[in-house]
Amino acid sequence: MKQRVTALVLIGVLIFYVLLVGSRGVIAINDGRPTVVVLGVAVLAIPVVGVWYIWRELRFGFTMQQLARELEAEGALPADELERTADGRIARDSADEVFEKRKAETEAAPEDWRAWYRLAVAYSDARDNARGRRAMLKAIRLHRAERT
Numbered sequence: 001m002k003q004r005v006t007a008l009v010l011i012g013v014l015i016f017y018v019l020l021v022g023s024r025g026v027i028a029i030n031d032g033r034p035t036v037v038v039l040g041v042a043v044l045a046i047p048v049v050g051v052w053y054i055w056r057e058l059r060f061g062f063t064m065q066q067l068a069r070e071l072e073a074e075g076a077l078p079a080d081e082l083e084r085t086a087d088g089r090i091a092r093d094s095a096d097e098v099f100e101k102r103k104a105e106t107e108a109a110p111e112d113w114r115a116w117y118r119l120a121v122a123y124s125d126a127r128d129n130a131r132g133r134r135a136m137l138k139a140i141r142l143h144r145a146e147r148t
Contacts, residue, residue: 007061011054018047063140067117070143078102078118082125095126106135113142 021043028040071077083094102122106115116139123132 011058014050014054018050021050022047060136060140064136067113067139067143071114071117074114076114078121090125092126095122098122099126111142113139113146116142 025040025042025044025047028036028043031037031040068077081094082098083091085091099119099122102115102119106112106119109115116135120132120135120139123129123135
């Protein structure tokens, strides 16, 4: 729930920024001087990129949730088998051990989106978010291909 609230607040801030920057771009375009108009058009590109980024991240998040719901319905969500430190953090050795298991599962079934999803979770637990995101994107692509 905390992540959802944080995401909504950040989206709200970004929307405010997009509107503010967009209005400045329109003001610059209405100025009429060629240099200022070009600058105004360039400034309008910033909100376009911001809106695209919001859309992309929301779509990614909703798709991840959809896959998680499907796995839950199948009883195939990865179980939390990780050891924790005294302060509640995931123990690195435990995360590495689970990661190796998930990696082997994915290598055994490279076209199974479920294995890629579980590998993405293992990457995240091992604090390798960039690879976790790539693994999740692979899971999403395989899931879409399975649906067609």
